[in-house]
Each structure stands twice: as C-alpha cells, then as structure tokens.
Amino acid sequence: xxxxxxxxEEVLEDWEVYHAIREIIANAIDEQILxxxxxxxxxxxxxxxxxxxxxxxxxxxxxxxxxNEEKISHPELVIGKFGVGLKDALATFDRHKVNIIIxxxxxxxxxxxxxKHDFEDVVTLHAVISSPSEPxxxxxxxxxxxxxxxxxxxxxxxxxxxxxEKVLEKTQYxxxxxxxxxSRIYINGIKVAEEENFLFxxxxxxxxxxxxxxxxxxxxxxxxxxxTERVKSILLSSNDEKIAKLLVEDLEGYQKGTEHDEMKYVxxxxxxxxxxxTTSSVVFVTPQQLQYDTMAIDNARHDGxxxxxxxxxxxxxxxxxxxxxxNTMRDLGQYNIEWNESFxxxxxxxxxxxxxxxxxxxxxxxxxxxxxxxPKMIKEIVISETMRREESGMEASGLWEPDKKRIVxxxxxxxxxxxxxxxxxxxxxxAISGAGDVSREFESELTNIIxxxxxxxx
Numbered sequence: 001x002x003x004x005x006x007x008x009e010e011v012l013e014d015w016e017v018y019h020a021i022r023e024i025i026a027n028a029i030d031e032q033i034l035x036x037x038x039x040x041x042x043x044x045x046x047x048x049x050x051x052x053x054x055x056x057x058x059x060x061x062x063x064x065x066x067x068n069e070e071k072i073s074h075p076e077l078v079i080g081k082f083g084v085g086l087k088d089a090l091a092t093f094d095r096h097k098v099n100i101i102i103x104x105x106x107x108x109x110x111x112x113x114x115x116k117h118d119f120e121d122v123v124t125l126h127a128v129i130s131s132p133s134e135p136x137x138x139x140x141x142x143x144x145x146x147x148x149x150x151x152x153x154x155x156x157x158x159x160x161x162x163x164x165e166k167v168l169e170k171t172q173y174x175x176x177x178x179x180x181x182x183s184r185i186y187i188n189g190i191k192v193a194e195e196e197n198f199l200f201x202x203x204x205x206x207x208x209x210x211x212x213x214x215x216x217x218x219x220x221x222x223x224x225x226x227x228t229e230r231v232k233s234i235l236l237s238s239n240d241e242k243i244a245k246l247l248v249e250d251l252e253g254y255q256k257g258t259e260h261d262e263m264k265y266v267x268x269x270x271x272x273x274x275x276x277x278t279t280s281s282v283v284f285v286t287p288q289q290l291q292y293d294t295m296a297i298d299n300a301r302h303d304g305x306x307x308x309x310x311x312x313x314x315x316x317x318x319x320x321x322x323x324x325x326x327n328t329m330r331d332l333g334q335y336n337i338e339w340n341e342s343f344x345x346x347x348x349x350x351x352x353x354x355x356x357x358x359x360x361x362x363x364x365x366x367x368x369x370x371x372x373x374x375p376k377m378i379k380e381i382v383i384s385e386t387m388r389r390e391e392s393g394m395e396a397s398g399l400w401e402p403d404k405k406r407i408v409x410x411x412x413x414x415x416x417x418x419x420x421x422x423x424x425x426x427x428x429x430x431a432i433s434g435a436g437d438v439s440r441e442f443e444s445e446l447t448n449i450i451x452x453x454x455x456x457x458x
Contacts, residue, residue, distance in 0.1 A: 003114055003126040006063060006087050011095065016257035017147050020092035021084045021155035024051050024142050027192060029161065031140065033056035042152065047145060049152055054139035057104030060129045063087060091125055098146040104139070107132050160189040160203050163242040168200070171237035173230055177201035185227055187211070192222040199241075199250055204230045235268045239324070244275035254311045255287055270317045273310065276324040277330060282306045284331045286315045293332060295394050300335055320337040336389050348411055353383070357414040367421045369454045371428070380406040380429050381424070383414065398423040407431065425449055 028040040028051055035055040042051050081121040090111050094101045102109040108130045116122040156162040166178040183198035184191050188205055211226050251269055253259040263269050276282055283305045290309055297307055328334050353361060364381055366376040387395040387410045399408045407427045413419045429449055435441035
C-alpha cells in the first residue's frame with residue numbers, strides 16, 4: 001500500500017456531492033469516447049452506487065496531472081481537460097463523508113487523511129494505492145457509499161446524454177437541441193449554463209480560445225459572453241428547414257416583444273429567412289405591409305405563397321439579397337417583379353369593344369387635341385383586359401411602354417370618359433418626360449399638360 005499527497009491547494013467549498021459525481025461520470029464518458037468502447041454504466045449495487053466504463057483503466061498517475069494531454073488534444077470529443085477535476089471530486093466526497101473506491105486492473109484507489117511529508121502537524125488528503133482487487137477487470141469502476149439516488153440523478157441531469165433533449169441538427173460548431181422547459185447550454189455534452197429566453201438548447205462541440213479560458217474548474221456559471229459567438233456560428237451553419245421556420249415564426253413576436261433572444265442576432269434572422277426562401281414558397285412582408293398592402297398579399301396567397309411577417313429591420317436586410325440557391329429573396333417588391341415578368345397582356349381589339357366603350361375610345365384624338373395633338377413618340381394606344389401589378393398589388397390603370405412606343409390602358413377605364421382621359425394623359429406625361437411617377441420631370445410635364453387643357457377650356 002502506498003500513499004501520496006493529492007496537493008489540493010484550494011477546496012471548492014460550493015461543491016455538493018452531485019458536483020463530484022458529475023466529474024466521475026464525465027471521466028467515464030470521456031474514456032468511453034476516446035477508446036470507442038461500450039456505453040458506461042451507472043447503477044445501484046446493495047448500499048452503493050457504481051459508475052463504470054470499459055476503457056483502459058485508471059492509473060494513480062492520473063491523479064498527479066493538472067491537465068490531461070490526451071484530452072487537450074481532442075477538445076471536440078471530450079468533456080474534461082483538467083486532471084484536477086478528479087481531485088476536486090475526491091476532496092468533495094471526503095468533505096461530505098462519502099466513501100469512494102476506484103478500481104481498475106492497475107490498482108485500487110481510496111482516500112485518507114494523513115500528515116504532510118516533513119510537516120507532521122499538517123494533515124492533508126492523500127490517495128491510498130493498493131494492489132488491484134480485480135486484476136482481470138476491464139475499464140474503471142467507481143464505487144460510492146454514502147451518496148443518495150437524488151445525488152446521482154442531479155449529476156446525471158447535467159449531461160446531454162441523460163437529458164432526453166433531442167438533437168435537431170448537427171453543424172461543424174455544435175448541435176441545435178429541442179429544449180425542454182429551460183434552454184441549456186452544453187459544452188461537449190455537459191451543462192455549463194441555462195438560458196431563460198432561448199428558443200433552443202445548444203451543445204457546443206467546437207470551442208473558441210475564449211471559451212476554453214472561461215471553462216473554470218467548477219464548470220459552472222459560464223457567462224453568456226463566452227458562448228454567444230459559438231451559438232451564432234451554430235445557427236449560421238444551420239441548413240435545416242424546420243429550424244429556419246421556427247426561427248422565422250419567432251420573429252413574429254418582435255412587435256410584441258415576445259421573441260426569443262436568438263432573434264436579436266440580426267444575421268441569424270437573415271440566415272433563417274434565406275433558408276426558408278430556398279426551401280419553401282414564401283413571401284416576406286412587414287407588419288405595415290400586412291396592414292396596408294392587402295391586395296398584393298391576397299394575390300401572393302392566391303398564388304400559393306405563405307406570407308411570413310418580419311420586422312422592418314430584417315426586411316431591409318434581405319431586400320435584393322440572394323438565398324442559399326442564388327435566387328433573389330422574395331419580399332413583396334420581388335414578388336411583384338416575378339409576377340410581372342411572367343405576365344402577358346390580354347389585348348382587346350377596337351372591334352371587340354361594346355358601343356359605350358367604343359364611343360369613349362374614339363375620343364382619343366380629341367383628348368390629344370387638348371394638348372396640341374398626339375405626341376410623335378406615341379405610335380399606338382391599345383386596350384387590355386389585364387394589366388401588370390403595381391407595388392401595392394393593384395393592377396395598373398395604364399402603362400407607357402417606351403420600347404414598343406405604345407400606351408396600354410386597362411379596359412375598365414373605358415367605363416367613364418374622365419377615367420380614360422385621365423389615364424391617357426397621365427401615361428402621355430410619362431412618354432413625353434421619359435420619367436417615372438413621383439419624379440420632378442414627370443410632375444413638371446403633368447403640370448404642363450394640365451395647363452394646356454385649362455387654357456383650351458377657358
């Protein structure tokens with residue numbers, strides 16, 4: 001039998017028994033992962049609880065390491081990195097009067113308090129090493145006497161492995177999980193924090209330097225600043241349609257202030273919209289458009305598109321952007337562009353007009369006469385049953401097509417002379433000015449035409 005001083009410089013007074021059990025379970029899971037052996041076991045045997053892995057078996061030398069080089073070289077796989085974690089667990093068991101026996105083919109380890117070498121009056125915690133009681137045993141067996149089932153369950157609840165949380169998607173940075181009542185943040189499968197207002201739970205498997213520094217001995221109370229960037233990276237790496245839908249649906253709570261915290265990351269919200277645009281037939285609208293552009297939205301729904309409401313800030317970010325397949329993001333403006341590109345006029349010949357319509361249409365020359373005659377750039381006036389849509393979703397009353405040098409007027413305008421004349425002269429203003437609506441040139445020409453008509457009438 002041999003003893004050696006564990007040299008625990010600072011006892012973690014806040015640790016309870018379940019924190020210590022957590023370290024034992026973490027070591028067992030790490031060994032199972034590193035050796036690709038069968039699942040660990042946690043079970044009750046008579047008055048004891050046993051935690052066992054089927055790896056290489058612990059050696060007392062592991063208790064002398066402050067850091068485990070093998071674990072440090074595989075940070076994406078394992079939970080632990082500190083050999084000191086096991087020593088902290090042993091000190092906690094001693095403080096709470098929980099007896100522990102660690103068995104492997106390399107020997108049995110227990111703990112005892114003994115005088116420090118060369119300092120007889122200083123009593124410290126020592127590991128007691130004895131010959132293996134089960135020399136043929138595979139793996140490591142930890143036997144605990146004096147802990148409760150509640151201690152075991154509380155320790156297990158800190159692990160993703162035993163949480164029951166379902167993995168929704170795996171990315172290169174970590175996993176998105178379906179949260180239970182409270183969102184949990186895991187690092188390589190062990191819980192380090194809780195979030196009250198996250199939409200998902202997360203298991204971070206690719207650690208940043210800042211995160212490694214933040215992983216203190218306790219592995220608890222890791223601040224949000226340590227993992228925020230990795231949570232964003234996980235979400236920005238997501239390509240899952242269901243996750244994108246959940247994120248975008250959550251955006252609808254923006255106006256009420258009920259959205260989850262992930263949606264406060266604008267780039268995450270934009271990414272979710274891009275996934276949805278790629279995988280679903282949707283059109284993105286703002287709350288204001290939902291209220292005022294009802295015709296355009298009804299048209300979109302009639303065309304089989306799902307209407308997704310997003311805040312104005314997100315709408316501005318996605319406007320003109322491309323989705324994951326390189327297609328332009330479909331907001332209300334883009335929807336109208338797509339519709340108009342596929343649009344075909346349904347022209348009506350003068351001979352197909354009814355008598356009242358023809359009577360009004362035949363006044364075209366007289367209307368032009370009010371402004372000095374038909375401008376030379378206008379070669380043709382045609383009537384159509386259907387018209388391209390304006391941004392509001394309503395069909396235009398008239399249209400100047402400079403490439404064809406013609407004015408197209410909606411047949412409906414022929415019901416009243418004032419409607420037809422007004423539309424004809426409006427489009428003539430576009431033809432003469434070469435400018436669109438709400439431009440100085442157009443307004444100037446429209447004013448000029450009104451002046452000419454007024455002069456003729458006075």
